[in-house]
Amino acid sequence: xxxxxFSQHEMIILLIVIGLSVAIGLINPAFFTVGNAFQLARAxxxxxxxxxGVLIVLISGGIDVSFTGIAIFAMxxxxxxxxxxxxxxxxxxxxxxxAAMGLGxxxxxxFFIAVFRLPTLIVTLGTLSLFRGAMLFWVGSDYxxxxxxxxxxxxxxRAQLFPYTMPNGGTTSLHPTIFILLVLAVLxxxxxxxxxxxxxxxxxxxxxxxxxxxxxxxxxTQVIIYAFVGLISGIGGxxxxxxxRQANPFSIVGTELDVIAAAVLGGASLAGGxxxxxxxxxxVVLITIVNNSLVLMGVPSQWQRFVVGMLILLGxxxxxxxxxxAEWRRLRGGGAAEPAAAPVKAR
Amino acid sequence: xxxEFLRVNNISKHFAGVRALDNVSFVVNQGEIRCLVGExxxxxxxxxxxxxxxxxxxxxxxxxxxxxxxxxxPITSIQEGIQVIYQDxxxxxxxxxxxxxxxNYQLERGKRFINWGxxxxxxxxxxxxxxxxxxxxxIVGDLPVADRQLIAITRALLHDAKLIIMDEPTTALTQRxxxxxxxxxxxxxxKGISILFVSHKLSEVQxxxxxxxxxxxxxxxxxxxxxxxxxxxxxxHMTGREIMETGYRYNPTxxxxxxxxxxxxxxxxxxxxxxxxxxxxxxxxxxVGVTGLLGSGRTDLALAxxxxxxxxxxxxxxxxxxxxxxxxxxxxxxGIGYVPEDRLTEGLFLAQSIGxxxxxxxIDQTLGRAGxxxxxxxxxxxxxxTKRLSIKTADVRNAVSSLSGGNQQRVVLAKWLAAxxxxxxxxxxxxxxxxxxxxxxxxxxxxxxxxxxxxxxxSDDLPELMxxxxxxxxxxxxxxxxxxxxxxxxxxxxxxxxxxxxx
Numbered sequence: 001x002x003x004x005x006f007s008q009h010e011m012i013i014l015l016i017v018i019g020l021s022v023a024i025g026l027i028n029p030a031f032f033t034v035g036n037a038f039q040l041a042r043a044x045x046x047x048x049x050x051x052x053g054v055l056i057v058l059i060s061g062g063i064d065v066s067f068t069g070i071a072i073f074a075m076x077x078x079x080x081x082x083x084x085x086x087x088x089x090x091x092x093x094x095x096x097x098x099a100a101m102g103l104g105x106x107x108x109x110x111f112f113i114a115v116f117r118l119p120t121l122i123v124t125l126g127t128l129s130l131f132r133g134a135m136l137f138w139v140g141s142d143y144x145x146x147x148x149x150x151x152x153x154x155x156x157x158r159a160q161l162f163p164y165t166m167p168n169g170g171t172t173s174l175h176p177t178i179f180i181l182l183v184l185a186v187l188x189x190x191x192x193x194x195x196x197x198x199x200x201x202x203x204x205x206x207x208x209x210x211x212x213x214x215x216x217x218x219x220x221t222q223v224i225i226y227a228f229v230g231l232i233s234g235i236g237g238x239x240x241x242x243x244x245r246q247a248n249p250f251s252i253v254g255t256e257l258d259v260i261a262a263a264v265l266g267g268a269s270l271a272g273g274x275x276x277x278x279x280x281x282x283x284v285v286l287i288t289i290v291n292n293s294l295v296l297m298g299v300p301s302q303w304q305r306f307v308v309g310m311l312i313l314l315g316x317x318x319x320x321x322x323x324x325x326a327e328w329r330r331l332r333g334g335g336a337a338e339p340a341a342a343p344v345k346a347r
Numbered sequence: 348x349x350x351e352f353l354r355v356n357n358i359s360k361h362f363a364g365v366r367a368l369d370n371v372s373f374v375v376n377q378g379e380i381r382c383l384v385g386e387x388x389x390x391x392x393x394x395x396x397x398x399x400x401x402x403x404x405x406x407x408x409x410x411x412x413x414x415x416x417x418x419x420x421p422i423t424s425i426q427e428g429i430q431v432i433y434q435d436x437x438x439x440x441x442x443x444x445x446x447x448x449x450x451n452y453q454l455e456r457g458k459r460f461i462n463w464g465x466x467x468x469x470x471x472x473x474x475x476x477x478x479x480x481x482x483x484x485x486i487v488g489d490l491p492v493a494d495r496q497l498i499a500i501t502r503a504l505l506h507d508a509k510l511i512i513m514d515e516p517t518t519a520l521t522q523r524x525x526x527x528x529x530x531x532x533x534x535x536x537x538k539g540i541s542i543l544f545v546s547h548k549l550s551e552v553q554x555x556x557x558x559x560x561x562x563x564x565x566x567x568x569x570x571x572x573x574x575x576x577x578x579x580x581x582x583x584h585m586t587g588r589e590i591m592e593t594g595y596r597y598n599p600t601x602x603x604x605x606x607x608x609x610x611x612x613x614x615x616x617x618x619x620x621x622x623x624x625x626x627x628x629x630x631x632x633x634x635v636g637v638t639g640l641l642g643s644g645r646t647d648l649a650l651a652x653x654x655x656x657x658x659x660x661x662x663x664x665x666x667x668x669x670x671x672x673x674x675x676x677x678x679x680x681x682g683i684g685y686v687p688e689d690r691l692t693e694g695l696f697l698a699q700s701i702g703x704x705x706x707x708x709x710i711d712q713t714l715g716r717a718g719x720x721x722x723x724x725x726x727x728x729x730x731x732x733t734k735r736l737s738i739k740t741a742d743v744r745n746a747v748s749s750l751s752g753g754n755q756q757r758v759v760l761a762k763w764l765a766a767x768x769x770x771x772x773x774x775x776x777x778x779x780x781x782x783x784x785x786x787x788x789x790x791x792x793x794x795x796x797x798x799x800x801x802x803x804x805x806s807d808d809l810p811e812l813m814x815x816x817x818x819x820x821x822x823x824x825x826x827x828x829x830x831x832x833x834x835x836x837x838x839x840x841x842x843x844x845x846x847x848x849x850x
Binding site for chain 1 (some may be wrong): 404437438439440441442446450451454455458459461724
């Protein structure tokens with residue numbers, strides 16, 4: 001029973017996270033400071049929010065690489081409009097605007113994928129360029145630095161949760177955005193586990209034709225999926241703009257792979273039908289640690305991409321490796337190690 | 348007297364000039380197990396689809412429960428209690444068995460939220476109806492085929508099925524699993540549920556059916572109680588020809604065998620967990636059969652001989668010389684060919700043309716100048732081999748997926764024969780092949796042996812082994828336990844030996 005618990009994919013990722021943290025911490029105890037933890041939390045929040053959308057798409061058997069394009073479009077356009085109109089209000093309106101734009105762009109994806117049944121990778125590769133290009137062309141390519149940002153957003157960026165004074169005198173804190181991630185994660189978990197919509201996402205990812213025969217509304221479900229991804233990508237983009245206190249139209253796009261890697265590391269299968277919120281969040285933590293903390297180990301930043309690449313290979317190869325290992329063990333041992341749960345038996 | 352559930356009246360179905368069904372009429376009573384047999388192209392699938400409402404008939408009508416329909420829709424057929432279990436089962440491999448059973452049911456009732464306790468309860472109650480033991484929490488993709496089939500049946504029952512149509516349900520099952528399935532089917536009959544099943548395996552049809560119906564070329568050619576038919580009669584009705592299979596006589600002197608070493612000899616071959624201490628030999632011109640129940644290791648042995656999953660200890664000798672088969676390349680280099688169990692996934696490139704599939708092993712013989720492929724040489728080779736194996740096709744450029752099972756198997760054979768093997772290992776060579784083609788394939792195999800090739804056939808089709816082999820090896824739990832000369836044993840005795848003393 002314990003063995004089964006430890007062989008779960010999520011458990012393995014958790015162990016890797018713990019192991020890596022301990023390793024880094026031993027080499028450089030600065031890793032275990034509150035300041036570092038808060039910084040990791042900030043970075044992880046953004047990746048985490050995007051990863052919830054990626055997770056749902058992966059489970060449904062598709063892949064969406066356009067979410068960064070949606071994010072930047074929504075954020076930059078919103079900031080441009082608000083800044084040009086000297087907006088003085090709070091964060092609510094920006095979030096709503098970005099979410100609405102994100103939703104709209106997500107529906108564009110949904111149109112091509114659900115109605116025209118085009119392959120998801122091709123469609124989203126196309127819309128990634130499309131959205132970003134349209135933004136640069138129609139909205140502009142001016143860079144908004146901190147002074148030019150709507151004051152409401154700057155105030156939001158300064159919001160603090162659990163402020164903490166560091167040994168060197170500065171203060172650091174968690175940012176309330178982490179709540180958005182938590183609420184989102186819980187929501188996605190509930191939908192996936194306890195609603196027919198969630199199960200139909202798994203069904204479609206498992207066997208699309210069987211899902212059709214069983215009477216699932218594939219088109220409707222896919223529209224909801226991609227619209228939802230668009231919505232949260234819009235919100236995610238807005239968070240990036242707010243937290244970084246700048247609106248750079250050339251940012252965000254290019255970070256897709258880290259988010260997808262996080263989901264895959266967490267157990268989502270590129271073939272569809274598998275994935276979990278916990279696993280994805282753990283994957284996000286792992287990627288964030290790698291991206292932000294290798295420096296503490298003295299690893300040059302050029303090597304970060306290398307390590308992330310290795311992790312992706314490891315993460316996708318892990319289930320296969322485990323199966324091969326189990327079979328090898330059985331062959332050498334000659335005895336009945338795993339009972340009928342393993343699909344490979346004598347024939 | 349049993350009540351009538353389904354009546355099919357003078358159904359004809361035309362597809363652009365092709366008569367798939369021609370005036371077919373029959374009745375299925377409540378609680379009846381009816382078998383439908385017929386070769387490929389006889390109209391079996393079309394008939395099922397008409398009953399299921401997928402195809403509207405060109406003429407004729409279908410009466411279900413007293414209600415007559417000239418044109419049925421799938422949803423109506425389902426509502427009337429007709430459930431079809433297709434060969435691929437239509438299950439979700441990434442979900443649990445319980446979910447597969449209950450999900451559809453919930454969906455139909457418009458449920459938006461999942462109550463997992465209810466899902467488990469529904470699944471448990473449903474599976475209790477057929478009284479089998481399947482782990483409901485297992486992921487369906489991890490379950491063996493037989494269990495998946497049971498899940499598919501259970502799901503069908505939840506729809507309040509009154510007639511369950513099964514399309515080739517026993518293709519992927521072993522003997523034991525087939526018996527289990529039949530027990531379930533008989534249990535359903537007790538409850539008044541009718542079963543219509545389509546099968547190639549005539550001996551099974553005989554043992555389970557109450558009544559049998561034979562289709563040939565879209566027409567019904569025979570219909571009666573199972574007791575009125577025997578295998579020979581069934582084969583005759585299906586093909587319109589007399590099918591008489593005789594055994595195989597091995598003549599050692601014909602191949603100058605008396606002085607020569609055997610083509611293949613293995614000594615104490617072992618792969619822990621799969622098979623152990625396997626020793627036997629195959630001489631030129633012999634056809635040796637290997638049979639055994641699930642877990643006996645016969646497929647593992649075949650894979651080891653071909654280098655897919657090599658043995659860990661033991662010796663292998665080809666033509667008297669000691670060889671090491673550690674990979675498929677090794678096996679091929681020593682003249683060993685392998686016709687796999689599952690031709691669709693392991694034997695053919697389905698999307699490629701017939702011609703290409705045939706020459707794929709001998710590509711290097713089709714090279715012209717400068718080492719590039721010569722299409723002239725390729726066409727020559729393709730023509731030679733399609734003729735030698737009588738592969739029936741309109742055009743060798745068609746995708747191999749367009750061929751019938753029997754013809755596909757010929758393509759797999761052609762591919763291997765083109766490379767002139769000395770030893771041919773065949774795993775389930777006529778699985779899913781209809782009776783007429785089966786006989787032809789058997790004759791082909793005997794011809795090959797007559798040319799001096801040593802053949803090893805792994806199969807659980809006892810009539811097939813009795814008809815083609817001169818020797819049969821019986822495996823149990825990874826060991827060869829007995830060897831028979833086919834002239835010294837009958838099929839019944841072999842069957843007994845197969846199933847005895849296993850518990």
